[in-house]
Amino acid sequence: MSIEDTIREQIATHPVLLYMKGVPDMPQCGFSAKAVAAIKATGVPFAYVNVLQAPSIREKLPSVSDWPTFPQLFVNGELVGGSDIVEEIARKGELKPMLEKAVASKKAS
Numbered sequence: 462m463s464i465e466d467t468i469r470e471q472i473a474t475h476p477v478l479l480y481m482k483g484v485p486d487m488p489q490c491g492f493s494a495k496a497v498a499a500i501k502a503t504g505v506p507f508a509y510v511n512v513l514q515a516p517s518i519r520e521k522l523p524s525v526s527d528w529p530t531f532p533q534l535f536v537n538g539e540l541v542g543g544s545d546i547v548e549e550i551a552r553k554g555e556l557k558p559m560l561e562k563a564v565a566s567k568k569a570s
Contacts, residue, residue: 464521472535475508476567477560480522481532482513489513492544496532499544499551505560537563 462470472478477500483489485497485507500507512519512531523529526540534541536559541547550556 464517465525468518468522468525471508471510472538475535476537476563477505477507478535479507479509479532480512480518480535481509482511484511485509490531492530493532496534496544496547499547499556500534500560502551503557503560505557505564507560536560537566 479496479500481488481493481496483493485501488494488497510518512522522533526533528540528543530543532544534547541550547556550559
């Protein structure tokens with residue numbers, strides 16, 4: 462399986478997936494920390510990939526997602542964006558319902 466196939470499978474498998482630097486309990490960059498904090502505040506479970514431990518994914522993901530930086534949040538297979546966008550939709554109260562809907566739809570299928 463190619464790295465691109467692996468990425469596409471990860472995105473398809475997890476309703477809420479964050480590609481980040483580090484792990485949720487110990488983010489390795491401020492932007493990843495901000496995204497994790499916003500997602501954790503929703504109480505919705507999420508999957509993550511530590512791109513620092515997966516250099517091939519770190520290298521290939523920007524060409525797959527057409528997004529150059531990390532973190533990258535995917536919900537139901539769609540790129541939501543990076544930390545600024547995640548923080549903004551959380552501030553507007555839109556993140557929690559989006560994540561809850563994604564997780565509920567995955568359970569129903």
